[in-house]
Amino acid sequence: MLNKGLPVACLVLMAFLSVVVHSVKADMSYSVPEEMKRGYVVGNIGKDLGLNMKELSSRKARINAEGNRKRFCNINLTTGELTLADIMDRESICKEKLSCVVKMELVLENPLELHKITLHVQDTNDNSPVFTKDVVKLEIRESADKGARFRLSEAHDADIGQNAVQSYILENNDHFILAITSTKDGGKNLELVLDKELDREQQQELTLVLTALDGGIPPRSGTVHIHVTVLDANDNAPVFTEEVYRASLPENSALGAVVLKVSATDLDEGINGEVTYEFSRVSSLAKQAFTLDSITGEITVCGPLDYEEDSVYEMRVEGKDGFGLSTDTKVIIDLKDVNDNTPEIYLQSLISHIPENAAPGTEIGIINVQDRDSESNGQVQCVIGSNVPFKLVPSITNYYSLVTTAELDREVTSDYNITITATDEGTPSLSSYKTMHLMVADVNDNPPAFRQQSYSAHITENNKPGSPVCTVSATDPDWRQNGTVNYALHSSDVDGTPVSSLLSINADTGVIHAVRQFDYEKLKSFKVQVIARDNGSPPLSSNVTVSVLVADENDNTPQILYPAPEGNSLMTEMVPKSVQGNSLVSKVIAVDADSGQNAWLSYHIVKATDPGLFTIGVHSGEIRTQRDISENDGMKQNLIVSVKDNGQPPLSATCTVYLLISDNLAEIPELKDLSHDSGSKLTTYLIIALVSVSTFFITFLIITLAVKFCHRRKPRLLFDGAVAIPSAYLPPNYADVDGTGTLRSVRSAYNYDAYLTTGSRTSDFKFVRSYNDGTLPADSTLRKTSSQDPFGPCDETDSTEVKYLRFLQIV
CATH class of the missing domain: 2.60.40.60 (Cadherins)
Known part of the structure; x- marks a missing residue:
């Protein structure tokens, strides 16, 4: 639903901005539970913006994803409702972030308006707690005193908030109880506390079941088996040199690059003092990107890194001695953005056929440019090639209007290939190109033109009626019906005789025929006007003079x-x-x-x-x-x-x-x-x-x-x-x-x-x-x-x- 909790000052400011053409209008905020089916109605944008359905359709309302590769929502132009275009998985979209926000844009044309839409994806209890291992192996000396503590790795739940892990239950047994404490970073520290001394001679091994429960309704759970082997005494746990390890590296780091090295020491000697390392808590994305050397503690790059996917990786590393005593530490790896994403050009709207009489400054298209990099690497400049009567006018952030700069003439240039170049400000800069093909639509702006300024025709007297006299020809550079030429004789008289009784003309071919027989002794020559008219709307015409000379025949005796x-x-x-x-x-x-x-x-x-x-x-x-x-x-x-x-x-x-x-x-x-x-x-x-x-x-x-x-x-x-x-x-x-x-x-x-x-x-x-x-x-x-x-x-x-x-x- 629309966020109505905005301060009064913000509402006044939004009302002022709503009258500005080519500016960002009011922001809208909606909430939607994850995993909802396609077509789920998020809210009604038309009602929230006060736009009727006819206006939404005429202004070509559409939803653009802001910085996202996937568009999750559509707008129904008939009802004005904002609906889901695909199922949204909060864990896939926002990973482990506590707040999952998807930003979109509502674009309106004529005039161009942009409304920011914030979609809060609410978590649902769709993930169960998961332990990093199916079986936890502990080796405890029988000499361990009552109250001895043995650390356990906590379970991981991809959900957040109340849907995350809330409690743990240890299966009833005779020797151990579960102690849970909170850590400074908001996590939980699980420890297996020895409540009754072990006796290796009575029981060498025992298996415990630890269950993790989340707070969802209904709750989900995950289990891990704890296999305890009773050994001799190991009274010192490993200790890491730092509580939190931090490192930063470029996102284009090569495979095998060492990120950092964790180190823990154990005061015990021999096998009890030998420490091995392993991830105790790590996300699937981090597990694909990094690997940990169990002996040396070196964390190296093992997979592709992408700042745009996740810029910070958090994980826990456990150090364990030879007989099961362990401790852990937090590792934070920050990725540095590298200019590795080329700008992307999106053609939001385009008039592919432009009338040649379009006035300079006519808007024919809207271009959106995005770069997934950050800061200067994501700043993009957009230009088009020269020698074309078009230019890009910056409009709203990352939006450009493609407008004409001069009058077009289809008879000179009938189409244009416009190449748009988008270049970011990174070092080195990256560029992308997009070519658009524009056609110039014909307008009837050229009258027919005769091939000759005048025509002379000769015909011998005593001719047969219907015989051809001459052919006139006119061309029209316009297209289709605007360039189709028809011919007609101008209505006039020759010595009191209508031209139509002397000559006729084929309207399609321009061939002039004699209507009757001529007599040189009565009519030696005459002139007629031929009109060439195209089929445009309105039609254009031109005329030419045809001089007809009658040639004498020897048809009179002395x-x-x-x-x-x-x-x-x-x-x-x-x-x-x-x-x-x-x-x-x-x-x-x-x-x-x-x-x-x-x-x-x-x-x-x-x-x-x-x-x-x-x-x-x-x-x-x-x-x-x-x-x-x-x-x-x-x-x-x-x-x-x-x-x-x-x-x-x-x-x-x-x-x-x-x-x-x-x-x-x-x-x-x-x-x-x-x-x-x-x-x-x-x-x-x-x-x-x-x-x-x-x-x-x-x-x-x-x-x-x-x-x-x-x-x-x-x-x-x-x-x-x-x-x-x-x-x-x-x-x-x-x-x-x-x-x-x-x-x-x-x-x-x-x-x-x-x-x-x-x-x-x-x-x-x-x-x-x-x-x-x-x-x-x-x-x-x-x-x-x-x-x-x-x-x-x-x-x-x-x-x-x-x-x-x-x-x-x-x-």
Whole structure:
């Protein structure tokens, strides 16, 4: 039970100390009889300390043995009771000590508290008195006088107090009685007193029975037989030189080392004066450690000595002469402590998995260090290795708290092997080591990181839906679900189209697939955001930009802008008969919606009315004469032109160019066949036009002669420039963004004026005149001076021609 006899001052002091964290709290004292069974309830620590059961459990209450190798008690966290963990034998624990005390500690965590527990082991009468010998042999001379005393060795009882030997009983006999006296050291002196003289002739030997009784209930007893042999007279007993012999020796003394020597003298002579020595009373532990030479009286070491087991040995040595007279003396041997015990490290509590976000100063373990040596040999210093983010903080005596000193990072160091070194202050000092393995628990503190800062993906148009585009990859150094990465596309639009309708991504592998077929002519490139998110709590994420470039395929055939495709109109170009070789007479213009080499066009004449008359530029599409036009060449010339791109495989388109070789519009038979669908008003206009033409016929002849004259002087005068197409034939939206198409150069290189004859509204014939960018119109050009005009001396004639053409245009 709890010792409640403490003074009031001590109770006040204990109440004050109870509020201090990391300090020793109130001491508790309990008593328990020895030899009680396991589970015996010693007391209720929870009630005595005022702690409820929940608090005992949450604070990890436990019992630690203080300086003992064996833990005799446990604490029941459910009831708070202190129970025996093993049977306690007072004699084994405390040997012959009168007071048997076992000290323990109650350890509580969060905060760390230490309560000293003193357990008094009460003696029970479980040992019987034992004599050192089963038979005591005495040789007494028959001449011994009445009252002669013969010393006997007392019995030894391992119990103490009332349970030790209390009385002796000598069996009834005719010659001896038992005399008992107390000694100074608390022992008893037994003497066999001769009450009636012996007569060797009547009885040479006799046997007596001596019984020792202890004070237990019920009492226990032990007996010894005393064998008396009647001899001649021996009237002097041995006498020791000292009443108490003392010696001290180190506990690590070698076997055979002489501790001390006892000596006794006997005044008798001969065999009556020869003294022999033997232990009259010795403990089992001392008997294992020391031996006595019966002749010399030397006590030597015969077994291992351990200061921690027993530091003082007490024994009695009896000196006996040849005929049984004896005396005894006490021998006390003190052991000196030697630093022969290494410190012992006990891991009381440890958090083996430390969160990496644990704040510096977090307590993760409690260390207890003990050394069974005494004084400075038992003083221990405890340290841990360097280069680790931990340190030991001294707490209570022999206790240390293991705390963190810096922030941990599992991605840098995932575990630690911490070696604790305990060193005592002995000479030489002894050390022990204990290694602990600590794991750093992962916390989701790293977002996924993509292997590239950005990604570029290429996919060819007309792809199959579901085909892979590219793969993104992100890594997360965190562990398990904190490091598991999932991928997703950021929800956004591309030119009004949701990204989800263009691409999809595998959430596990990061493979991006095309959802639909792409068309380079509609979508050349776009960008999407890919999000990588881990599975931590809360999750962390990062994103990366993926640029998707659509590669062109040759999937568009060339489109011919001029001449217009058949069926829309019948375009006919008039070529004067005076045209000479290598003169530009027309041009085929085509574009291709593809890009790059897929839009590189080449032109070829696949069929011609007169194959040797015209040729076409492979890359320009310009139609030129190969020779001068002769009178034998047919008036109507039809050219079938093929326009082919440079793709693989190449695509092509064809058109027909209609050329009319004539110098006089009136020679064209088709002008006479006017459409009857034009109405009466149109007919009137045509009649007026024909009259006008007739009126100026003579002027036209003059102009024609002048033109021929000028052509002879300066060939290719009229067809010196490139023929161009009216802008009405050019689609306003045909333009190549990359500058690789054909239309931009065409539109920038040519401007056109058309000169039509009467009936031009219904006729497909035309006479074209070209000029380059940056020049004046035809009428302005013809007004230039001779130094600027290439026509030279034909300025006046040309002016007349221009006036005539303007008239035709007005008509």
